[in-house]
Structure formats: structure tokens, C-alpha cells
Amino acid sequence: MPKEHTDIILQVEKLGKSFGGVVAVEEVSFELKKGEFMGIIGPNGSGKTTLVNLITGFVRPDSGKVIFKERDITGYRPYRIVQLGISRTFQMVRLFYNLPAYKNLIIPLCSSRVKRFVGGHFGERDDIAIDILDDFGFERDSFVPYKMAGTLPHGYLKRLDLAKAMALRPEVLILDELFSGMSMSEVASTLPLIEKFHEEGLSIIMIEHRLKELFSVVDKVLVLNFGRKIAEGSPDEVSKMKEVREAYVGIDVEIEI
Amino acid sequence: MKREIKKTRKKRLDRGIKARSDTIYVIASLRDIFYLIMPRFLPVLILILIPLFLGSYHKKVLIHACIYGLLALSWDFLASCGLFSLGQALFFGFGAYVSGTLNHYFHIPPSFTIPIATLGGGALCALLLAPVVRLRGVYFAMITLILPILLIKMIDTTGIFGGTHGISSLSAFPHEYIDTYLAIVSFLFILFLFRRVLNSDYGLVLMAIKDDDRAVMSGGINIYWRKIQAIFIAGSLGCFAGALITHHYQFLGISTFALDYSILPIAAVALGGQGTFAGAALGSMILVPLSESLRALGGLRIAIYCLILILSIISLPEGIFHFLSRKYHQFETIEEV
């Protein structure tokens, strides 16, 4: 018994939230095993982002529980949850555009969580930040890390956001439509990074519209529609499900992968 | 045939010396050294030397300038993490009362009361305002505005701590110059300290909180705790000012909670420019002597600060300091388009 429990890292039970009568998320529950890569799909307005906000504490749930490593973190404040090891990226990247790119990483590096891993004393953080950015395609010798974040192209911003999330050494990483607005090449360059994290044993939840890329990497998929969970399973079985296709294109057609 | 319309626009370029002296960390020439040092060194020198040439009244003016400068700095520090206070008087008064009462009832000498007031008062402010940091700016402003006024009324009516008459003949500083230089040196020290902090990671985080608190939270930082720290720092600074003035005048009264101590620092910051502490300092150094020279106007003075305040916010939002530094670092050319 306990053995199974230990390898479940994140457990969501009957999570529900409604805004002024409009139900955004209703009785959604799922489990995320350690090192698992889960994708969440669903048409626009199906409550994917709200679900993420509920898990990460940016929105207080009306009902249900979020359990992280056998610890009820429902209603915790976002920074607590991050400090416990769940970090996220935003669909609309939230960065400090009037700072150099690498300075953006200083903020997560000041977090008490990071202190545990890297000391990060005065001045040290800049170097650490640049090291981290180097892995995310901001070559340390180029000008890129030192440029004002505001002047960087969109793909870089997305990666910077990802870098911010990873700088916290999370145990669960939640990616909210990371690829939205990225060019093919950018996606192609970013996807391997994520797969690398996954291989290193990081458990990831990924919200995505680009089913092709998503299905190619994830172990299991969760399908939302109108805030309700309509399907869960491995990519290929999910893609065969009737209601999923209906949810996506309204009629029953083959989603080609 | 179509007419030629000449369009011109202003173009600003960094002076070469600026570019040189902030990118390359090797000082090329004596000129560079002066270029870098003067703006910092000259004011310090002036402030240090000037009291030697002043009469007692003008010395008092200088002290007031420094005191208001300290308050302005503390206001600016709060503002830099998105807490807009309308009641520096709260901090000022706390400091004054802590040190004054300690000195009067327990006969503790200023050398102890001032530090106690600084830290204790700061802690008190932080404790009092801690619940508010979760609320939006206007709430913080409301609370900070209302508390000092209510405290005035309370002391006035209940007559605790000497009531309306206050407590007079507290113990003074041993020598006249001590309080003058205490004010000046602490003022300069805090100014440069804060400017340093602003460039450090700690300052970075504070500024980030002001810009986008969600992003900071998602960076795993407890913004509330940071804000409370900020309140403590700003609060103890204000308290220090209060304690200092109390012992300087050897008098403690409810007027230490007066509205002036709230409005003037804000006016100073608005005039000098928010965000760079130098602006706050500069503003108070301009505004206080100005206000002294305006005494001819009697009660209208405060109204005039407010006017300056409003106009400088509307017409010169960046503040004088930015304006000057731009003039110092850049030259303008008119070019055709």
C-alpha cells in the first residue's frame, strides 16, 4: 500500500471553482506519478489554465483538495507552493521587461528554496543566472543574456520564463501553453529541453494546443471540456475516444497524429 | 508641385565620457574620475562643511532639511516596493514618543533612547501595518493617513504622555554640533546605503514586487514578508528622525504626528523624482529652505507645497533629479527628419 502512495507526487481530488456562477472547473481529479509526463488538452475555455491556477494557488478553489507529496496544499499561497517544489510558466509570460534577461532569474534565485541548493550569496547569483540561461539557448558569450528582456523575441521570452521556473529546481513543473506563439523552429529547439528534464526524472504537467508535439512526448493525457474531465489515458487511446474528437472539432472525425 | 515640410526632432546622445565610464571599468583619465566622483562627492562636501558657516537659526533649517530628507528617503523606500504611504508622521511620531517617554520617565540618555526608538519604533510600525500589506495601495495609504491623526486626538483627549502640553526639558545632546552632524551624516549615509541596496538583489526583488507581484510570487518569494521588512526599514528610519528631532528640541508633543511630516516628504519626493533616492534627497534639500523663506506667507506655505507637489507630479513626473542627470550625462541635438 504505502509504496504506491510514495510514488504519487501530486494528487488532485474533486477540484472545483466557479466565477460568479460560471463554473470554470468542476470535480476534476487526477494523479501524477513521480517522473510522469502528463498532458492536459481541451478546447479553449475548457478550464485548463484555471486548473493550473488552482493547483499553484493563484486562485483559491471552492471545493476539492490538492495533495503534494502526501501534504494537503489546498489554499496555500502561491509562493509557499513554489517553495515546496511546484513551479509553473505562464501562458502570457510574466517577466520584468525593463531588466536584463539574466536579472530576471535573480528573483527565483532569491527564493528560500533555492538557497538550499546553491548558496547564492551577494554577486554570486548573476553568475548562477547566466549559467542557467546558457542551457536555455542564451549563449553566455553572446549579448543575449544581457539584453533588456523587453527587446528579446517572443520565443526567447518563453524560454526565459521556462528558465525562471527551472531555476527553482522544482519537483513538478507545470507548463501553461509553452509553445503558443512559438515558431516551428523554436518549438523544435525547446522540446528537447523538456524531454531532457523528463528523462532526468522531473514530473511535468503540460498544457498544449499542439497535439502533435504533445502526444509525441507525454505518457498520459487528461482531456477537459467545460471544466469537466471527459477522458484520461495514454495518447493513442485518448485520441481514439469519440467524445474527445467531438469536444475538439464538434464532429466525429479522425484526429491524425 | 508639393511643398517641402521640414520636420525636426530632438535627439539625445550619451556623452562619450558617460559611455566610457559606465561600460569600461577602467578609469581612463583624471577627467573621468572627476566626472564620476563629483556628483557624489561635491554635495557631501558641501553638506559637511556648511554648518561651520551657519548661524543657529540656519543650522536649524539645515537640520530640518536633513530630517525631512530622512522621511522622504523612507517614503521612497516604501514606494519602491509598491507601498504608498500618506503618513510618514506615524513613523516620526512613534520614534519621538518612544525616545521621549523613555528619556522622561526612565531617564535614559539620548545615546540609548535614539537606538531603542529606532529599532523598537520600527518594529512597532511593522507590527501595526503588517496586516495591511495584503491589501492594495489605497488601503495602505488610508491607514497610514488616518492613524497619526487619530493618535493625535487620542493623546489630546486622554492626556497620556503629557497630553496636549507634551513633555518639555528632555535631556539634550552634549554639544550643539553633535545633533547637526548626526542629522547630516545619517542622512548622507542612508542616502548612499539605499542607493546601494537598490542595485543589490534585495532591491531588485523589492522593485519587482512593485512591478508584478504575481511573477515574484511564482518565483517562490514571500512578498508579504518582504513588504513587512520594507516597512520595518522605512519605519525605523522615520522613527530615527523623530527621536533625533525630539532630543534636538528637548520637547515632545502631539505635533510630532502632524500632517506636515506626511505631506512634506511626499512633496520632496515628487519634486525630486521617485525611485532614485537621490531625487528624494535633492527634493527635500530644495523644498525645506524654500519653505523657510516662504514664512512671509504664513499659513499659505503648506498650500504652496501642495501646489508644487501637484504641478510637479503632473508636469514633471520624472522629477528634477532625472532631468538634471539627463542633462549631465547626455547632450541634445536637433536633427532633421
Place this chain on the structure above:
Amino acid sequence: MKRLYPLFFGVLVFSFLISLGSPSPIYASSEPIIIGIPTSLYTPFGREGVKAVRLAVEEINRNGGVLVQGKRRPFKIEVSDTRGGEPGTPVHDALMAYEKLITEKKPHAIVIGAFRSEVLIASMDLVAKYRIPQLGTIAQTPKFQAKFKENPKKYKYLFRVTTDALVPATYIAHTLDLLKKDYGLKNVYFIYQDTLWAKAFAGLMRKHCKNTGWNEISFDGYAAGASDFSPALSKAKSNKADAIAMVWDVPLGAGIFVKQYVAMKVPSLLIGFIPPMGSPMAPNTVGKEVEYSITVEFPVGASLPLKKLPKTVEFLKNFKKKYGTLPEPPATNSSAYDAVYILKEAIERANSLDPDKLVEALEKTDYKGVSGRIRFNENHIAIFGEKDPNETGVSVVFQWQKGKGGKLRRVPVYPAFLAEGKILLPPWMKR
């Protein structure tokens, strides 16, 4: 935004100009004798006081000024606003105003002085430090004497021309005696503004009433800023108070009190120090209900012309001639007026402007002025009494009464040597 730049700099420049405009300190002390007036122009005390001083100075200058060392020198007034109106304004600021006035205008003497007691107390050291004789006419706090006694040598430059709170209190107390004697009133309710001098005032009345067998209902202090007196009034009403003895000088509170008193139809006689009742325009501001209310005015000549003291009549006539209206209480302008003359005589007696000589001369002051005969006691406070205006300074108690043609007028009723009528009891109290 751009349009506002000129406006902005306009204000800055304008204010700088004003700062330049103020005359330079050094030459000010050459010809005329400077009288400094650091006070709160925001209050009637200050405003009316300054007017009175102006009046006196003009008279003196018209008659050739002050004779000192064979030269006739005019007086010159330098006013500076300490804006000490309400507790909210910083004492430090007031002190700065004081010091600026002293150091820049170099006055030979200060009259009127601080309004709020704490400013007076705090400014004593300043005045002593700069050795400038000060003839205060407003602030009246027992703390003044206390601090003076601590070190009379140091504080010898401080004088107070007006009475302290206790003298008028005795006036009221004796008026209460009359009421008891003539009409057999017995229940009295005390209410006072919660400041030291007012408390002393009320306390003295209370003591007196205890000894003379009044039956005290209650002794309540209200905050100077109080804005609702219904508790007090209902208490007075329910306990059948015959007289409400009140001490209050802040117009705001007093006004509210009076209006509420009228509105709640409290069947008691108002007596005490209540400026809105004493003011000449009371019938307009308060209404015809002011009739029968009894108020003490100290010192005499503040706003009520007394037939038996021609000087008050003359002073107020000139005042009205110059400024159009009678002074607005609460004000001690007759004292301010006298202060200037006392100063003049002292200077002429000392025949010098040296502070210490001047102080000696002032201590010997014996002057018959508007407010009676002014001499200073060992605490440098003008001696006031209720025996004889030719011996001491005096105050007066008066009552609003219907004159001929139903017009309300203020009739002096106490002390006897000033009285022009008897106290009347309102019909709704006859039993």
C-alpha cells in the same frame, strides 16, 4: 502636460521672489523700535490682538513715537504666523517661526506671543536664550508659572500682561453666589474644556461652590475638539441643573454646545466663559436664545464697552472706527493694546533698549490702561483682582438682557463697581 511647465516653474520662481522680497535682517534694527508678534493669526486671539497692537502703535507714532536717549523713535511691527491654531500643527514649526522672527527681524520686544500653551512653554527657552522681553497676552497655563519659578533669573524676560485663569473664575464664583442669594438656585453642573487652564478655572469654581453649599451634579471635562454635547446636556436636564457652569474657549466646540443647548431646551442658566455667548454678534449666530446667558469677559475691554470705565469705551470706539467691527471674542485685545503702552513707558523709563535694563523697567511697571491698573507680581504676571480697577486689572461679568425695544444687549452685572444692572432670572425658571 507641456503647457503646465511654465506654470510649474512660475510657482517656483514666484516663491523664490517672495523669499527675496522679505527684507534683509541686518539693517532692520537701525531707526524704528521693532515689536515682534509671533502668534497664530488663525485664531481670533491672534488676529484681533494684532489689530489692537496696530491701533496702539499708530496712536503712539502719531504722537511722536518713543523717547529714548533724546531721540524720538517710532514703533514698527513685524508679524509672523506660527500657525499654532489647532493641536495638529507642529510645535517645531512654531519655534522656527519664532526664531526666524527673532534672528532676522531683530525685534527689541515681543508682544502677544504664542497661542497654544505648549508653544508658549517650548518657546520660553528660546526667548530667554535671545534675551528679548516678551509681553504675552494669550496663552494662560499654570505650567508657565511653574517653569518660571524653576529659574526666575533665566526666564526674567517673560511677562504676561493678561490675567491667569483663576481671577475670572473667582468672578464667576461670586456671580454664582449672587444667583444663590437672590434666586435660591442650588444645582450646578460643571463642564469644562479639557485643557490645564480651563480645568484650573473650573476647579476653582467647583471648590467655591462646595464651600457655599451648591449641590454639584457633575464635573465633566470634554476634549477641546468635542463635537457632540448631548450627553452633558441630557445629564444636566435629567438632574434638574439650575445652572450650567461652563469654561470653553475654542469657538467650534462652544458653538456646538450653545446650539445644542438651545435645541434641547435645557431649562438651566448658562454661566461661565463661553465666547459664542459673549460675542457681540451672538444674537445672529446663536439666536435670540442667548438672552439671560451670563458670561465673563477678561480682561475688561475685550469687546464690551463699559460706561464706568471710559477707557474701554474709547478703545473700542477707535477699534470699531479703524476696523469696522468690534473685536471678536475670545480675544484679549485690550491687554495687547495695553502691552504696547506698557512697553513704551518701560523703554522711556529705562531710556535704553538694552534687554536687561528694559526688564528692570518693566518689573517696575505701574500703568493705568484699558484693562485696569497693571502691575506685575514676582512671577511677572499682571495682578488682576475684583476690588478696584484703580488697584488691579479687572474683568467683568455680563448678561444678555432685553433692552428698550426688545433689543438684546449685554448688561454688566458683576462686579458692583462696573454693574449697570441686576441679574435677571429667565421666566421659565421662576418657580
Place this chain on the structure above:
Amino acid sequence: MYTLIYGFINSIILALYAVGFSLTYGISGIANFAHGAFYILTGFVAWNLLNHAGLPYCVSAILAIIITAAFGFIYYWILILRIRGIALAELIVTFASGVAILEFLMWKGFYGIRYSLPLFLKGGVEFFGVGIDYQRLFVILTGILFVIALYLFVHHTKIGLAFRAMAQNERTALSVGIEYDWIGSLSLALGSALAAISAIVILPLGMMESTIGIEVLIYALAVSIIGGLESTFGMIAGSFIIGFGQVLAARYIGPKWMIIVPLSAIILVLAIRPSGIFGKTKELEERV
């Protein structure tokens, strides 16, 4: 009985102080720290119209109200418009202009027995042995009328609905074609009008003095803090808490302790529920 009646009156007065402020804030998010200044300015204007222009009382009173409302309206277009949306600037400008007005009045010597507005109606009535003057009855009446009128206005008129839309969500309101500045200025005008009316009703109870402005402001703030901003009900509740608290304190502890009530109430509320008793926490907390 006494406590009940006067507590009620006191509360109504407080509510009148606060209503303009909280309305303006609720609609356009402008915290008008010049509220108190507008309040006392009305008194000043009315007094001058009455005694210098020599107009009849009712005319000058109404004129004063109109003038103040217009002032609020213009005030928006001249000052607030330029800094709309910058929280800090709005804060400082309103506050500073308020203080400027007050100090100006003070400088004009707006203090003393001369400055008092006559009562509408002399005399009073007895309720269970407690005397109440007609003026205070007027106050109560106005207070109640305000609440009703506001409710109707906000819920049943076109512009009122626009206001609510604005208060709910500015972006959407914009997108459905509600002019932002128009609403903002109207809200300010309405707020100042309410302040003006309260002034006209309450001021005759006593003398006038520029410092009343600050008094009004802090009570308005105290009420909103305790009751919670943005909620009318909270505002009313807040004013009743303070109002009754003060009267009780005056009655049973001693008049001088009245002021402790708002202070301790605020500190208590801060400690327990920072966003006020009826405050909409969700909206006021840092947008978590």
C-alpha cells in the same frame, strides 16, 4: 433610550461623511482624499453667498451644493484626467489638493464664531424624554433618503447601471462603449455633491472651521476601513459601529474616551479582517 437615539444620529452623521467618498471609490476607483476639503468648502461657499452676496439661505445652500458638484466635475477634467490610472499619482494629487484647499481656507481665517450657518428650523421635539432638535431630524431624514435614492439610482437608471458596470470591470465597460472619463468625472461630481449635501445638513449644528475637513476625511476613512470599501452595506455598518461605540463610550466611560473607539476599532479590524468586516476580500487582496 437616550443612547439609542443619539447613537443613531451620530451613526447617520458618520454615514453621511463617508457616503460620497465610498461611492466615488466604488464607481471609478478614485480614492478622493480631497473629500473632506470639498465638504467644508461647501460650508464656506454657502456662508459667503449668505453673508456677502446676501442671497436667501435656501438659494445659497442649493447654489453651494451645485458649485461643489461642478467643482468636483471640473477637478476631474483638470487634474485627475492627467494622472488617471497611476495609483500613486492619483493618491498624492487628491490628497495634496485637499490639504491645499484646507490650508487656504485656514489662511483666509476660516475660524471663529462668525462662521456658522443658521439652522433650517429652530426648536426641537421630545422623544421619550430625549430632546432632539429639528436639524438632527433633518440629518436622519437625509441619511435615510440617501441610502434609498442611491439604491434606486444605481440599480434602476441607465447611468447608474453604467456606474455599476464600471465598478465591476472597467475593460468590459469600455468595450461596450461606456466613456471612461465621462463616468469618472460624473462619479467625482456625484461624490462631491453628496459631500456638499451632507455639509449643508450637518454644518448648521455647530460652528465651521477648516480643520473640520480633516475630521470628516478621517471619519470617512475610518468608516470605510472598518466596514470595508466598495460595499455600501459595509459603510453603513461601519458608521453604526463607530457611532454607537462613541456614544456608549461617552456615556459610560467618559466623554474624553470617544476618540478611542474608532482607533481601537480600526486596529481590531486590521488584526482580524484587514479588508473590513463586509469588505470583498477577493477584490481587495493582492490579486492572488
